[in-house]
Amino acid sequence: MDFKLIDLFMTFAKIGVFTFGGGYAMIPLIQREVVEARHWISDDDILDVVAIAESTPGPIAVNAATFIGHKIAGVKGAICATLGVVLPSFFIIVAVSCVLAAFQEVRAVRYAFWGIRAGVMALILKALWSMFSQCKKNWFAYCVMAFAFNMVAAFHVNVILIIAVCAICGILYRQVRACIEKRRG
Amino acid sequence: MIYLELFWTFFKIGLFTFGGGYAMLPLIREEVTAHEWMSTSDLINFIAVSESTPGPFAVNISTYVGMTVGGLGGAACATFAVVLPSFLVILLVAVFYDRFRRSRLMEGAMTGLRPTVVGLIAAAFLSIGKDVFFSNGFLVDASFLVSAGIFAVMAVLAFRKKHPILLILLSAGIGVAAGYGLGL
Numbered sequence: 315m316d317f318k319l320i321d322l323f324m325t326f327a328k329i330g331v332f333t334f335g336g337g338y339a340m341i342p343l344i345q346r347e348v349v350e351a352r353h354w355i356s357d358d359d360i361l362d363v364v365a366i367a368e369s370t371p372g373p374i375a376v377n378a379a380t381f382i383g384h385k386i387a388g389v390k391g392a393i394c395a396t397l398g399v400v401l402p403s404f405f406i407i408v409a410v411s412c413v414l415a416a417f418q419e420v421r422a423v424r425y426a427f428w429g430i431r432a433g434v435m436a437l438i439l440k441a442l443w444s445m446f447s448q449c450k451k452n453w454f455a456y457c458v459m460a461f462a463f464n465m466v467a468a469f470h471v472n473v474i475l476i477i478a479v480c481a482i483c484g485i486l487y488r489q490v491r492a493c494i495e496k497r498r499g
Numbered sequence: 500m501i502y503l504e505l506f507w508t509f510f511k512i513g514l515f516t517f518g519g520g521y522a523m524l525p526l527i528r529e530e531v532t533a534h535e536w537m538s539t540s541d542l543i544n545f546i547a548v549s550e551s552t553p554g555p556f557a558v559n560i561s562t563y564v565g566m567t568v569g570g571l572g573g574a575a576c577a578t579f580a581v582v583l584p585s586f587l588v589i590l591l592v593a594v595f596y597d598r599f600r601r602s603r604l605m606e607g608a609m610t611g612l613r614p615t616v617v618g619l620i621a622a623a624f625l626s627i628g629k630d631v632f633f634s635n636g637f638l639v640d641a642s643f644l645v646s647a648g649i650f651a652v653m654a655v656l657a658f659r660k661k662h663p664i665l666l667i668l669l670s671a672g673i674g675v676a677a678g679y680g681l682g683l
Contacts, residue, residue, distance in 0.1 A: 330553060330554055331553050332553060333553055333554065333555075334550065334551065334552070334553055334663075334664065340555075362600075365600075366589070366592055366599075366600075368517075368518060368609075369517070369605060369608075369609050370517075370585065370588045370589060370592060371513065371514050371515060371516055371517055371584055371585055371588060372513050372514075372516060372557070372581070372582070372584055372585025372586075372588070372589075373516075373520070373523075373555040373556070373557040373558060373581075373582075373585065374518070374520070374555070375554075375555040375558075376555060376557075376558070376582050376585045376586070377585050377588075377589050380585065380586050380589040380590065380593075381589050381592070381593055384589065384590060384593045385593065389590065392586065392589070392590060392593075396582060396586055399554075399555075400554075400558050400578065400582055402553060402554060403552065403553055403554020403555065403558050403559055403562065404554075404558065404562050404574070404575075404578050406552050406553060406554065407552065407554070407558075407559050407562040407563050407566070407574075408562060408566055408571065408574055410548060410552060410563075411562075411563050411566040411567060411574075414548065415567075421678075422675050422678075422679075424678070425674045425675045425677070425678030425679065425683075426671035426672075426674050426675050427540075427544045427547070427671070427674070428646075428674045428678060428683075429645075429649055429670040429671050429672070429673045429674015429675065429677065429678075430543075430544065430547040430667055430670045430671050430674060431540060431543045431544065431547075431631045431646070432631060432632070432645075432646040432647070432649035432650045432653070432670060432674075433547070433649055433650070433653040433666050433667055433669070433670025433671075434543050434546045434547050434550075434631075434667070434670075435543075435624070435627070435628055435631055435632075435650050435653075436649075436650055436653035436654040436656070436657045436666065437546070437550065437653075437657055437663055437666065438521060438524070438546075438620070438623075438624050438627070439624065439654055439657070440654070440657040440658060441520065441521040441620065442521075442617065442620045442621060442624055443658070445518070445521075445522070445613075445616060445617050445620065446617050448613070449613045449614050449617055450610075450613070454610070454614075455610075455613070455614040456614070458611060458614040458615055458618065459614040459615075459617050459618040459621070460618065461618065462614070462615045462616075462617075462618030462619050462622070463618035463619070463621050463622045464618075466525065466618075466619060466622035466623070466626075467621075467622040467625060467626070472529070473515075473525050473526045473529050473619060474511065474515045474526070476615065476619065477515050477517075477526075477612065477615060477619075478515075480611040480612060480614075480615035481608040481611045481612055481615075482611070483611045484607045484608050484609065484610040484611020484612060485604055485607035485608055485611065486607070487607065487610060487611065488603055488606060488607030488610055489603070489607065492603065
């Protein structure tokens with residue numbers, strides 16, 4: 315077997331094991347392992363990786379691993395890197411779920427999770443706020459936010475349908491704006 | 500066929516989540532509660548577990564739901580399914596890289612999707628909040644006051660960029676102390 319493939323798998327397994335919370339927390343680690351330690355890709359490439367990982371569906375960590383793996387060693391490389399980033403958490407969660415099931419009825423654990431649920435709401439609020447601040451703010455963005463919010467909160471419309479409709483609206487909005495800009499010269 | 504159902508559900512979740520992490524929450528909540536695989540409070544509990552264990556939230560939650568619903572086989576199905584769409588899409592993108600980067604279509608879709616995710620998470624936040632803070636109906640009782648207090652303190656800490664695991668440990672500690680102290 316190719317050493318590069320094993321190396322890819324091990325590198326991304328290491329990245330998978332040491333990232334808590336996933337997503338953006340993983341980017342600095344990827345940078346250290348893949349750019350600085352192994353010189354597989356350049357610093358500029360990392361920016362592309364982030365941009366692509368953000369604008370394609372799925373977890374950012376998985377997207378980044380697949381993309382870098384493919385860049386270095388083709389489809390086989392993509393498979394190895396993706397397996398590397400996924401397998402550690404897979405086994406850890408399988409183990410955790412057995413432990414959780416065993417302790418769920420303990421009174422102290424129930425109290426702990428009762429407190430934790432309120433704390434997690436704060437984490438969700440923080441995530442909401444940082445996504446809101448990263449979002450470009452103009453009339454279109456505010457309309458889409460209000461539309462998506464109301465469709466779920468008031469009318470319980472299917473989330474996938476809302477996502478599809480809003481993506482199409484975004485495409486139309488960009489096309490119309492491009493046309494207007496062209497006409498103005 | 501539970502494996503097929505898990506596969507199809509998590510394939511959809513993987514395909515329609517942009518941005519990863521908490522962006523996945525609205526869709527996962529909808530699917531998981533519709534199938535009655537998990538209650539909202541179990542889901543919130545698991546967010547805390549996922550923050551304190553390594554790996555992406557999407558992978559962790561898929562493995563966990565798969566494991567509780569269909570054992571090891573279910574976990575493998577759900578995890579494979581949630582990863583597969585991103586894997587295939589990224590391979591396509593990697594091949595058509597330059598065209599993808601300059602595509603106005605893609606840029607337009609993202610212009611629509613970023614604010615959508617904000618709206619969806621806001622809606623999820625409200626409806627999950629109803630379960631977390633008002634589990635016994637809209638009562639301002641001791642249990643509500645403790646939850647609201649924990650939420651307020653942790654929100655301040657979260658916005659000061661304290662580590663999520665620290666927040667979870669603190670919340671757990673206060674929960675245990677208040678639970679025994681007040682005999683809830």
